[in-house]
Amino acid sequence: MSRAFTNPHLLSEETVKNVLRIADEIGYVPNHTARALSTGRYANIAIIVPDIANPFFPPMIKAAQEDADNSGFCVFLGNSNEDPAREDQLLARFLGQVEGFILVSSRLGEQRIRHYVERCPLVLINRDIKGLPRVLIDSGPGVSEAVHHLAELGHKSIAYLSGPKRSWSNTQRLAAVKKAGRELDLKVSVISTTTPSYQAAREVSARLINTGATAVISFDDLTAQGVIAGLSDHGLVVPRDISVVGCDDVLDAATHPSLTSVSSRSAESGRTALSILLDFLRKGNTGDIRFSLDTRLVSRETTARPRLP
Amino acid sequence: MSRAFTNPHLLSEETVKNVLRIADEIGYVPNHTARALSTGRYANIAIIVPDIANPFFPPMIKAAQEDADNSGFCVFLGNSNEDPAREDQLLARFLGQVEGFILVSSRLGEQRIRHYVERCPLVLINRDIKGLPRVLIDSGPGVSEAVHHLAELGHKSIAYLSGPKRSWSNTQRLAAVKKAGRELDLKVSVISTTTPSYQAAREVSARLINTGATAVISFDDLTAQGVIAGLSDHGLVVPRDISVVGCDDVLDAATHPSLTSVSSRSAESGRTALSILLDFLRKGNTGDIRFSLDTRLVSRETTARPRLP
DNA sequence: GTGAAAGCGCTAACAG
DNA sequence: CTGTTAGCGCTTTCAC
Numbered sequence: 001m002s003r004a005f006t007n008p009h010l011l012s013e014e015t016v017k018n019v020l021r022i023a024d025e026i027g028y029v030p031n032h033t034a035r036a037l038s039t040g041r042y043a044n045i046a047i048i049v050p051d052i053a054n055p056f057f058p059p060m061i062k063a064a065q066e067d068a069d070n071s072g073f074c075v076f077l078g079n080s081n082e083d084p085a086r087e088d089q090l091l092a093r094f095l096g097q098v099e100g101f102i103l104v105s106s107r108l109g110e111q112r113i114r115h116y117v118e119r120c121p122l123v124l125i126n127r128d129i130k131g132l133p134r135v136l137i138d139s140g141p142g143v144s145e146a147v148h149h150l151a152e153l154g155h156k157s158i159a160y161l162s163g164p165k166r167s168w169s170n171t172q173r174l175a176a177v178k179k180a181g182r183e184l185d186l187k188v189s190v191i192s193t194t195t196p197s198y199q200a201a202r203e204v205s206a207r208l209i210n211t212g213a214t215a216v217i218s219f220d221d222l223t224a225q226g227v228i229a230g231l232s233d234h235g236l237v238v239p240r241d242i243s244v245v246g247c248d249d250v251l252d253a254a255t256h257p258s259l260t261s262v263s264s265r266s267a268e269s270g271r272t273a274l275s276i277l278l279d280f281l282r283k284g285n286t287g288d289i290r291f292s293l294d295t296r297l298v299s300r301e302t303t304a305r306p307r308l309p
Numbered sequence: 310m311s312r313a314f315t316n317p318h319l320l321s322e323e324t325v326k327n328v329l330r331i332a333d334e335i336g337y338v339p340n341h342t343a344r345a346l347s348t349g350r351y352a353n354i355a356i357i358v359p360d361i362a363n364p365f366f367p368p369m370i371k372a373a374q375e376d377a378d379n380s381g382f383c384v385f386l387g388n389s390n391e392d393p394a395r396e397d398q399l400l401a402r403f404l405g406q407v408e409g410f411i412l413v414s415s416r417l418g419e420q421r422i423r424h425y426v427e428r429c430p431l432v433l434i435n436r437d438i439k440g441l442p443r444v445l446i447d448s449g450p451g452v453s454e455a456v457h458h459l460a461e462l463g464h465k466s467i468a469y470l471s472g473p474k475r476s477w478s479n480t481q482r483l484a485a486v487k488k489a490g491r492e493l494d495l496k497v498s499v500i501s502t503t504t505p506s507y508q509a510a511r512e513v514s515a516r517l518i519n520t521g522a523t524a525v526i527s528f529d530d531l532t533a534q535g536v537i538a539g540l541s542d543h544g545l546v547v548p549r550d551i552s553v554v555g556c557d558d559v560l561d562a563a564t565h566p567s568l569t570s571v572s573s574r575s576a577e578s579g580r581t582a583l584s585i586l587l588d589f590l591r592k593g594n595t596g597d598i599r600f601s602l603d604t605r606l607v608s609r610e611t612t613a614r615p616r617l618p
Numbered sequence: 619g620t621g622a623a624a625g626c627g628c629t630a631a632c633a634g
Numbered sequence: 635c636t637g638t639t640a641g642c643g644c645t646t647t648c649a650c
């Protein structure tokens with residue numbers, strides 16, 4: 001039976017046919033778990049994300065899952081809920097039944113991540129740890145492009161609405177805004193929120209207005225929408241009074257006015273991470289991989305010339 | 310070792326402590342797979358959806374996953390991509406390693422579904438098959454509530470922007486609009502689009518305006534946003550000139566003006582399905598369950614009194 | 619309380 | 635090519 005299912009070429013055609021026929025008759029299906037225990041090949045991988053409901057992640061999960069599927073792998077999905085402890089628990093729970101992990105925007109300490117890497121192949125997305133395979137969506141170019149776009153429109157003072165302090169993408173975006181601002185001789189103000197939520201962003205609008213900025217680049221699209229609502233609470237209209245740029249481009253053009261945003265390439269990052277993982281499973285150590293995906297600005301309706309004073 | 314991890318109360322306190330300490334020292338972790346093979350309890354379930362990237366599903370997945378997690382279950386995620394064959398393959402692949410399935414908006418033939426039900430506990434979401442446990446989201450009440458809401462605001466003439474003709478939810482919503490409209494003595498116009506996309510909805514705005522309707526109920530949130538943009542193309546502002554209601558409430562309040570919408574209760578459906586599944590795993594047969602989730606109107610900023618002529 | 623051993627369903631190595 | 639068997643890492647009886 002085992003051979004008929006896994007190595008049919010080792011058996012005579014007739015035997016194989018016979019076995020398969022009988023299996024079908026009695027409704028026999030090979031037991032995935034027993035096979036995994038015996039071979040150590042689980043044919044499972046796990047993807048762990050901070051928040052499934054954040055629209056940034058589904059395209060990534062979908063892409064990775066589709067490719068995994070085509071390679072005969074099943075995928076576990078873990079939702080850490082932005083909580084390192086939960087993430088850790090998830091990793092531990094999956095450990096005994098997967099051949100590899102894709103860890104997205106991990107909030108876990110580097111120590112813990114290395115702990116798991118020693119036990120199971122793992123590739124990171126949007127977390128930059130030397131020596132570990134990682135794919136990074138580099139918002140630098142896109143954000144930089146956004147600043148240039150604003151400067152060209154005539155803005156002299158801009159603000160960056162910051163995301164989670166420990167987030168790699170936030171660090172990246174903040175740095176890009178500052179760098180481009182310096183190069184173009186713009187005033188750059190930075191505003192922080194407690195959490196990167198719509199509501200938090202909405203509530204921070206007064207501080208935003210006080211900076212005197214005529215344009216805002218926000219940590220992501222969700223907070224950008226919060227900013228737009230918050231500005232409206234103060235009677236300001238986007239883009240007439242203030243221009244707004246989001247990041248991740250998860251809304252496509254589906255809001256009104258449609259949001260100018262920095263593309264995220266979420267799906268590609270998932271596909272890339274999966275292919276790195278599968279490569280590793282097939283060929284073993286592949287050296288220090290750091291795959292960087294550039295971003296671009298998608299210019300839409302929330303950016304315009306600043307209103308004359 | 311086995312007892313120390315799974316039945317510590319059967320051992321002396323000291324022995325347990327010893328085992329755990331040594332386990333920690335040598336980095337020992339119980340093997341999930343071996344345990345599953347031995348006990349037949351996999352502590353895994355699978356959720357299969359047509360399209361992870363459709364914003365309707367992530368809240369459902371997230372909710373189910375969270376509850377599963379808290380009950381010690383790992384969850385496999387399958388994406389059928391709306392393809393029955395792929396869905397079938399996914400089911401088969403998961404079969405040997407899960408204790409149960411949640412099958413969402415299944416495109417599979419009833420025969421095949423019953424085939425799997427005989428082999429593994431399974432609960433359906435948004436698919437109504439007699440005798441199988443199922444949870445259904447009924448958009449009727451919410452849509453009806455929306456019509457009442459508009460009538461109370463003073464609207465006399467409303468329009469329904471139709472979704473796919475063959476879609477069950479569209480049929481249901483259209484019927485609810487018509488019925489409530491009749492009861493409240495409103496004029497109801499129906500506008501169709503080729504596909505339920507943002508762009509298609511945007512392009513249909515002239516026809517919408519020509520109906521003379523002062524309020525629009527749209528098939529879903531995406532098309533509702535298209536309507537808002539299309540109206541704006543004609544110089545009309547929502548809700549000042551025209552009120553707009555969406556369906557599914559996938560945007561939360563995250564747009565501006567925030568969209569009045571009919572809740573989809575996506576998360577609750579996931580939670581409910583999971584709890585039915587776990588109940589079944591614990592207590593066995595629970596009879597014919599058909600759990601219907603009513604919807605409600607979530608009133609936000611895109612509906613208001615009609616402008617006086 | 620604790621040790622020993624059978625067995626979950628499969629694979630892989632070893633004979634024939 | 636095909637039959638047989640040890641063993642994957644755990645749980646669960648059955649003795650002690």
